[in-house]
Amino acid sequence: MTAAPGGRAASAPLLGHETEPTMFEMSVPGRSSYQLRTTDVPAVSLDALIPLDHLNSSDVDLVELSERDLVGHFTRLSHRQFSVDLGMYPLGSCTMKYNPKFCDAVAADPGLNSVHPGVPAELCQGWLELLVTLEEKLCAITGMSAATLQPAAGAAGELTGLLLMRAFHSSRGDVRTRVLIPDSAHGTNPASVTLGGYEVTTIPSNERGLVDLAALKAALGPDVAGIMLTNPNTVGLFEEEIVDIAHAVHDVGGLLYYDGANLNAILGAVRPGDMGFDIVHMNLHKTFATPHGGGGPGAGPVAVSKRLEEFLPGPKATRASSGAYEWRRPPRSIGRVHGWHGNAMVLARALAYIDVHGGDGLTRVAQHAVLNANWLRRRLEKTLPAAYDRMCMHECVLTATNLKNSFGVRGLDVAKALLEEGFHSPTVYFPLIVEEALMFEPTETESPQTLEALAQAVERIAQRAHDDPESLHRAPQTTPVSRVDEARAARHLISTEDASSRR
C-alpha cells in the first residue's frame, strides 16, 4: 500500500496553537447577544408575583459577550480539538468510526426533535414506531428477544443489566452475591457490579489472552449471579471457549452478561444470543456510529432473552394489536432508568444508520473492521509486536516493551509522538494485563492508504526512539499544548474560573 493523498489527508491536521482566553476573560460589562421574542405579556414586577424571601437580591454573574465574540471564541476552541472528521482516531475500544452526516440530519428534523417527551401516545406515534422498530432491529442483530432503549450510555446499560439480573434471581427467591469479571474487563464493569449490589470476583486470563476456563469453573458456585464478558474481549480476541463458558455459568444457575463495547467486530458473523448470553448492552455511539460528542451523549440499550423480558424498564413503546403504538410497563419491571425515554435523538441516528446499511451492510462493516485491524497488526509486527500474535478481531493490542527495554521509550511516549504525526493516539496502558499496551482500533471507515500512513508514522517514531529517545519524552511539541502537568491539576484543584482567579 502507498500512503497516498487520501491517507495523508487523514492525518497531520491543523490545530490552533494560540492560547484562547476564557469566555469570562472576554466578558465586557454592557455587551450582550441575546434576542427574545416580543410577547406583549404584561411586565409585572417579580416582587408582585413571587414572595421576596425566594428572590435573589443580586444577579448571578455569568458573562457579557457580543454574538461575534461568542462565535469567534467557540470557533477557535473547536480549532484546538482533534475529531474524527479531522483525522484518524484509532482509539482502541472506542470505535471512532466515521459518523454519517445523514444521521445527524435525521435527528435535526423538527418532526422528531420538537416533540415534548410527556405528550400522550397518540400525539407521538411516529416516535413510538421508531422506538419499536429500533428495538426489533437491535434484537435481530444481537439474537435477543426484547430490549429497553432507556439507558443513556454503556455504563448505564451495564447497571441496568445487573439490576435485571438481580430482579430475575430475586423473583425465584434466589439470593446470590457474586458476579464474575475477567481481569481484562473495562473499569465500568466492576464499578457497575458494586452499584448493582454484588461483589466482584476477578477471573484471570490465560497465556492466550482469553478467560482461563479452569479458573472460571473453580470460581463458580450457587452464590454466583452471573458473569460479565466482552466478546471479542478487550485484547481484541474472540473468546473461543464461549460455548463452554456459557454452559458452565448456566449450570450453576448464573446468567451471562454481554458487554457490547466490541459488538462492531461481530455484526452479521455471530450473535450474543446464539453464544448463550442472557443480557446484552450495546453502545450505539460505537457500533452504530452516533457521534461521541466529546464524551457523550451515547446510548446503551439493553437486550434480553425471553425469560428476562418481564423485568425490563418501563414504560416501553409497544405495538398494540390494533396496530397503534402505546406505552406499556412490563409486568415485573425494575422501573425507570432514565428521566424520560433515553437519549432519543441518539436512538434515531442509530436507526438511520442501521437502515442505510441493512443486514448486508452491517456484515461488511464488521468484515472490514476486522480486515483493517489484522492488516495493521501484521504491517507493524516488526515495529510494535502484538501482545498475542494471531488473528485478532476489530482491534489489536500491540506492545512497546521492546522500545522500553532498548531505548527507555514507553508506550505513552509513542502515543504522544503519534499526535505530532497528526494521528490521534491509540488507547494506552489498557487492558491492564498487557505491559506497555497500545490498543489500535482502526475501524472499517479508514482507507488502506490511511492505515499505511499510520504505519509509516509508527515506524518513524521507532526510528526516533533509536536516534533520539529524549525527544520522544518531550513529545508532543507541535500540538496546541505540550504534555500537561496532570499531577499539578490534581494537587491544586482549579475547576472553575472563580477558583482560578482566587489564586
Place this chain on the structure above:
Amino acid sequence: MADYLPHTSDEVDAMLSFLGLSSLEQLFDHIPAAVRLSQGLELAPGMSEPDVADYFNRLTRANRAQASALTCFAGAGAYDHEVPAVVKMLGSRSEFVTAYTPYQPEVAQGVLQAIFEYQTLISRLSGLPIANASLYDGATALVEALNMAAGATQRSKMVVSTGVHPHWRDVLRTFAAGTGYDIIEVPLRDGLTDWDSVDATGAAAIVASYPNYLGVLEDIGVAKRLSVANDALLVLGADPIAAGVLKTAGQWGADVFVGEGQPFGTPLAFGGPYLGLFACSDEQVRRLPGRIVGETVDSNDRRAFVTTLRAREQDIRRERATSNVCTNQTLMAVTAAIQLGWLGTQGLREVATRSAQGAHYLFEHACQIEGVTPVSSQPFFREFALRVPHRAGEVLRAMCEDGVLGGLSVAELTNGSDGSLEDPSHVVLVAVTERRTREQIDHYVDVLRKVVR
C-alpha cells in the same frame, strides 16, 4: 448496498492476500462454527440515504405533537425555550460532535476548555464551588447525589420529598434495588412537603425540589434545618432557569445541587439527550461522580486544561470507584456553555422573568374559568397545577384540536406514585416560557374555557 466503506474490491483482495487469506469470511474462521450465523442477519437490505429519508418523513408526519402543529405549554423538566441559530450552529461543529472523551489533552483543549467554562457557569448558577463535567440527565444526577450522601455519611436512609419529579423518584427506586437504600417519601400538603410527618433520624440525605414538580416554591430553609438536625446532606433538585431570579441552591444551604439542564440550549428532543447538572460543596469533591476538568500548565508553562481527580473514576478505581459513569453528555454541556454565553447575565434574568410573568398571567386568567381551580395556594415560579372539571387527559386531548398542547396530565406523570395529591386524574400541569406570547396565552384560556364548558 449502501455503506461508508472506502475500500475498493482490489484493495480488499490485496489486504487479504497480505494476510494470507482469500476471503473476508476467513477472518472469522476461529469463531466456533456452532455459534456462527450461517444465514446472515434477518434485516432488510441496505437503502440509500434518500430512501431512508422518505421513511423518516413518514414517521415524523405521525408525530402530531411537533412544534409546527401545537403551541407548547408542557414542562415537567422539559421546556420550550429559545435556542438561537448561533447556538445550534456552534454546538453542531463537527470538532465538538465527533471527538471522543478528552483523554489526550494535547489535542483536546477545545472540549476541555469548554467544559471548564461550563463548570464555572454551573458553579455560579448553583452557588456551589464544585461542578462536574455533566451526567446523563436530572434523574440520574439525583441517583449520583444519593450515592454521594451515602458515601459521606455511611448511612442508607434517604428522605425524599414527594415534590421531587415523579420520574426521578421512579429512577431512585430502581437504582436503590442495587444500593439497598431505604427511600422514605414525604407527602405534600397544599403543595408543600410535610417534613414533620416523617422521622428523619439517621438520614443520609434530605432531598427537596425547587420548585417542586407541581411548580410550587417551597421554603427550602425547612429542609435545610432538617438536614442540619440530622447531620444529613441537603440535596436540592432545582430548575436551572430559576437561578436567573430566585435564590440559588447554595444560598439555601444545599450541599449538593442537581438539575435537568435541558433548558440550556437543548431541544425538547422527545426526552433526550438532555443534561444532568451536578454541583457540590468543597467537602464532597473526592466523592464527585464522573469527570471534572481542572486548569494546569503544559511543559512549556502555558495554561492548559485536563480531566483531573482521576483516581475516583471507574477506569482506575474499578469496583471502589465513586460512580460507574464513563460517557456523559459532554456535547450538551458544551451547548449549555454556548447558550449561557449567548444569554449572559441579563439574558438569563430576562428569560426567567418573562417565563414567570407569562405563567402568572396565564394562571390568573385560567383560574377565572368556572370549574378551574388552583391545586395549591402557594407561590410558584413558571409552572403550576390546575384542577379541571373533566379528566385531565380528555381536556388536553380536546385542547390539541385547537392547536394547544395544554400541559401534562399529572396522573400520567405520577403513574400513581403521589398518594398525597387528591384525585390526580383531574389535574393538569402547565408551564410557560419566554417564547409564549400574550396572544398564545389568551388563546389557551379561550380554548380551555370552551373545552371545560
